[in-house]
Amino acid sequence: MKAVTYRQFGGPEVLTLSELAVPEPGPGEVRVRIVVSAVNPTDWKARSGSRFGAEAELSVPNQDGAGVVDAVGAGADGFSVGDRVWLLLAAAHSPTSGTAQEYTVLPADRLVPLPDESGFDEGAAFAIPALTAHRALTVAEDGPQRLAPNALAGKTILVSGGAGAVGNAAIQLARWAGATVIATVSTEDKAALARAAGAQHVVRYTEGDAAAAIREIAPDGVDVIVEVAAGVNAPLHAAVLRPRGVVAVYGDDRGNGTVTVDFGQNVFLNSRYQFLVLYTVGWDRLRAGAEDLNAALRDGGLRLGPEHGLPVHRFPLAETARAHEASEKGVTGKVLIDVS
Template identity: 60%
Template sequence: MKAIVYRDNGGPEVLELLDRPVPEPGPGEVRVRITVSGVNPTDWKTRAGATNPKQFPEVTPHLDGAGVIDAVGPGVDAGRVGERVWLFMATAGRPTGTAAEFTVVNDEHAVRLSDNASFELGASLGVPALTAHRALTVAEDGPSRLRPGALDGKVVLAAGGAGAVGHAAIQLARWAGATVISTISGPEKARLAIAAGAHHVVNYREGDPVAAIRAVAPDGVDIIAEVALGANLALDLAVLRTRGTIATYANDGGKPVEIDVRQNMMLNTRFQFLVLYTVGQEALTAAAEDVAAAVADGALPVGEEHGLPLTRFPLAGTADAHRAVEDGTVGKVLVDVAA
């Protein structure tokens, strides 16, 4: 099979397209013929060595993807062969991700892909959708799971709604019944956030964004899905309701975070920091089930017309796909592995 591999941390140039043996699934595992592989910021950061030291002599990157199960290991229902699936956390504790014609994952990390969903949609889920789900389910007064009506009466603020996680947060929150506000930096990103389903968009670079958000949510925002905590904390606290939650999954821009302890005591602020690698299998399984239900309901479409432009590369162009993500390409970057 053809696979992208790297043996040393470094820039995109360390990625090579090589022939490798087709892997065999072990107990509790499935083998998937990959159609589309999804690229996330964590993939290039891992390749570059910016997060943790490389664990294996050779690595095939990418956590997310979609394809068809073509073999199962002992203990897995043989009826899964031929099933269309989307994958998450493919490289968690493993050297082989989805940037290959075949990969092997734990059975529970291959989720049935609804018949109404494309492989490009399946490959766009994973990290963004599961992260968004976690951000929306950690508030003190719930909910702990998402379904239609679960967020009725709640106001959700999705920071950076034109990003992949922000896009998923908008879609999941709207599917669950919330009023959704998204902060954006300009007209084009406003268009994308509205296409994703945001009820209101606020340009944080113009006018008085606090007043604009408070006009929608006079009692304050219930949950904030935050991508740049250092840059946005003052705004977040100015619009957060008492006992509200700021769920932060990144700190884009790298601005240091300084917390006024008394201010947050008076608000009873709940800060939830999150990353999927250490969130635990129970939370991952719950999120995957809810995301699959949202996909079946048609609630998580992708593409320019749905607020998430897709930028695609062939498997041989995976290095260029990594460069695109590093350069901040808006939307989702995908690698087409098979026709």
Template identity: 60%
Template sequence: MVMTGKNRAIVYSEFGDAGVLRETERDIVEPGPGEVRVRVVVSGVNPTDWKTRSGATAMAPMADEGQVPNQDGAGVIDAVGPGVTGLRTGDRVWLIMAAYQRPASGTAQEYTVVPADRAVPLPDGVGFEAGASLGVPAMTAHRALTVHEGAPPRLAPGALAGLNVLVAGGAGAVGNAAIQLAVWAGATVAATVSGPEKADLARRAGAHHVVNYRDEDAAAQLRSAVPAGIDVVVEVAAAHNAELNLSVLRPGGTIAIYANDSSGGPLAVDVRRNMVLNARYQFVLLYTVPRPALAGAATAVNAALTDGALRFGPEAGIPLHEYPLAATAAAHAAVESGTVGKVLIRVADSRNE
């Protein structure tokens, strides 16, 4: 690739806590066949980013040249490689799995080169902050809402009409996206949270019913709110919520699991109770979702954005916390400590976009 300049980037050369992150300069490179180069405006931080950085969930050994963190981001295409169609220089885009199997392509840098199918056009009127908040949360939520029996391949208004959805952790980033997408698609949505402040966030996202899962009668509250039972559970703490889920799941229902709270220990499955319910467990990890499903999810997410049904900020139940690129370590530490809302890194000034 042809070197064209210097690129301010955050890198790490060993696994560990946020202290391993450091700022450096790297060469700006030209995109190869099927690739685009994106000038990053905002980078998003997710739990998957700090878990990979720590080495807990790293899928490959440390790259010799070190790694640039963060899967999500938004910016402007400033170069297009050979063979790319549908994207051009100047397009505003949001990114999906920028760093997956590409250690140099994380979004915590001024310029990143990614395969063209990981760059999605950002709808007009949607800011880069929202674009950087999509990736992992919105795409994971879409997948979790489309894996039940008879599920639509992609969400749209009315696609989940008549279904009852339970979103565990309704104040989290994935939970917030799941609530908003499910409501947009016509479902009745219940959410569980751990306290009144998070309950307020889940309601702002659009949840019709909100229950504190710590209440002794949480299952009874859910059964009262949704007497027909839950068709789909979007689950962030599979082991901890196993009993609650089986208490409210409708026969033939699906528990879509995208995470497990370590405090709950390993998931133990009660075979007989699940058999009686004809329950389905579907595990969700964005990195290995089939490409056609990812493309369909991106299309649906953009449709929800265009409809104004997928919103960001405290009024939508998802507070935004912004850090400068030089404070990427602090941003990672904030996510690792459980900061509620979406943590973003300002890489460039979007006022000139």
């Protein structure tokens, strides 16, 4: 089978189109024929070695993907050959289980049924971004632990970076759950994408006083901030949070790795900072989030394409290096790879 591999950390140039043996599923495992793979920042950060040591073993990149069950190992309950599925953190299972290949073998609990209403593109595109957004929207002390229609009714959500993949998913999920959504963006083009995703209010932080603009929209403050740039936006948080509000942090874009908060402002707000990453959030939360994402997909609450605020950039499997490069350079939208 064709697979994209790397044997050393580095830039996109370390990725090579290779031939590997088709893997066989063991007990409790399922083999999936990958139709579409997706690229997230975590994929090229892993490939670059920024989170690991100086040497790499033979690895296949990409956590997210969607495809068709091709073979089922003994005791792998819940799936049959021909089932359409999307995957949970595929590359985290083993070095060679990433989705940039024609077939991968994973434990059955890393597979999620793909709703009939959704295509393989949606299954691959929304996994990590939407699960991250789901976690961000369900960590508030006064908020729900699961998402469904009206679960966030009466809540005001501020989405930082509303044109990014996580930001787009946060806007769509929050609107599906009944919230009022304010998004911050840097340009008018990105403002158009945030509005297409469903944000009722968009603030360009590059123009004027963003805190004042947000307070004008939400005089009592916002309930949850979905934050992609924790360090640089920390002063904004205390200025716009309501008492007992939460900042759900998944990124530090434009930052230096340090978040400095004003003690006095935050202590009187009873504010909360919740840092989050999917790798250690727990499988119970990942599975619950996946169930809610499928419900949103069935309802049309998560949709893909520029008309929904998330442009798609496609590459063939042989050009996975270019796909990684596009993501690493910050292309706006979702990078997908056609595998089979």
